[in-house]
C-alpha cells in the first residue's frame with residue numbers, strides 16, 4: 001500500500017452493513033453493524049480500512065494521506081442503491097393527477113390508452129439526446145438524495161428500435177455519470193396500441209426479436225415483465241422470463257401490484273432474483289419467495305402515490321424469512337419521485353419496517369437485487385468506496401424528519417461527488 005487517497009474520519013455513527021454474502025432475511029434484516037467514532041480509509045476506488053477511528057489510523061500508520069474529510073460526528077452509511085426505476089422516459093404525466101383524484105384506477109387509465117402508453121408515445125417521439133438530458137436530471141437528483149447505484153428499466157419503447165434507444169441512453173449515462181446504472185430490458189411492460197387485442201403477437205415479438213437482439217447488443221443484464229391482470233398473464237410472463245433466462249439474462253418480475261394472479265409464485269418457480277411491488281401477495285406467494293430465496297422489492301412510494309389502501313406485507317415477509325429491499329420505483333406515472341429518503345419514511349410508517357430494516361433494504365439487500373453485492377452494499381475492505389454522509393447523527397433521524405434532503409456529502413468510487421448537499 002503506497003498511500004491513502006481519502007480518509008473519512010470523525011464519524012459519529014458509522015453503519016457498515018458488513019458481512020452479507022447472502023441477502024439479509026428475518027432477524028438478520030435489522031443487523032446493520034454500527035460503529036461509533038469510526039473512520040474509513042480509501043485507496044483509489046476501494047476501501048482499505050474501516051472501523052473504529054483509532055484502529056483505522058493505526059492500520060494506515062506511516063502512509064501518506066492525500067485528502068481528509070472530517071465527518072463532524074455525523075451518520076455515515078454505504079451508498080444507497082435504488083434497485084427498481086424507470087429512469088429513462090420522455091414527458092411527464094401530471095395530467096393524470098386529476099383522473100386519480102376522481103378515483104379512476106391505475107389499470108383503467110392504462111386500458112384507456114393512457115398511463116404507461118402515454119409515456120410510450122412521448123418516449124418514442126424523443127431523441128436519444130432528449131431522453132439522456134431528462135434522465136440525467138433525475139439521476140443528479142437521485143445522487144443528491146444519496147443513491148450511488150440505480151437500476152434502470154426500458155419498457156417505454158415497445159418496439160425493438162425504441163427499446164434499444166432507451167437502453168443506449170442508460171448505457172451512456174452509466175459511462176458518463178458518477179452513479180452506476182444496472183440495465184434491465186422490460187419490453188413486456190405493456191402491450192403497445194398497435195398490438196391492441198393481439199397480445200400473443202406482441203409476446204412473440206419480444207420472444208423472437210427483442211430479447212435476442214438486446215442480448216446480442218449486450219445492453220441489459222436483467223429482464224423484467226409486468227405480470228398483472230389485463231397486462232401480461234402468468235403464462236405469457238413464464239414464456240418471456242424462461243426465454244430470457246435461456247439467453248443468459250437474470251430475471252425480475254413486477255408481481256401482484258394490483259391483483260394477486262400468481263406472480264409471486266411464478267417468481268419462486270422460475271428463481272427470479274427479485275419480485276417487485278407485491279402489494280396483493282398472499283401467504284402462498286410469500287412462501288414461494290422464501291423457498292426460492294427471491295428478494296421482495298417493496299415500493300411504498302407507489303402505493304402512496306396511487307392512493308392505494310393496501311401496502312406490501314413487508315412485516316409478514318421479513319418475519320417469514322423473505323429478504324426485503326426497497327426502491328423509489330421512479331417513473332412518470334405511479335411514482336414520480338427520485339428520493340430514497342422519502343421511501344425510508346413511507347417504509348417505516350406504512351410498511352412498519354424499522355430504520356435498521358429500511359437501511360438493509362436500501363443497501364446490502366438492494367445490492368443483491370441488482371446482482372452487485374460482491375462490490376457494493378456494505379462498507380468493507382475490498383469493496384467499492386460508495387459512501388453517504390448525512391446532516392444527522394443517528395439512523396432513525398432520516399425517516400423521522402421527512403420531506404427534506406439529509407445528505408451532506410457523497411463519495412462515489414473514492415471521489416467526493418456531492419459536498420454540502422451540492423453536486424461537484
Ligand SMILES: N=CN[C@@H](CCC(=O)O)C(=O)O
Pocket residue numbers: 086115116119226254257302329331332333334335
Ligand atoms: N407497474 C408497472 N410499471 C411501473 C409504472 C409505470 C408507469 O406508470 O409509467 C411501476 O412499476 O410502477
Ligand SMILES: [Zn+2]
Pocket residue numbers: 084085086254329
Ligand atoms: Zn416498475
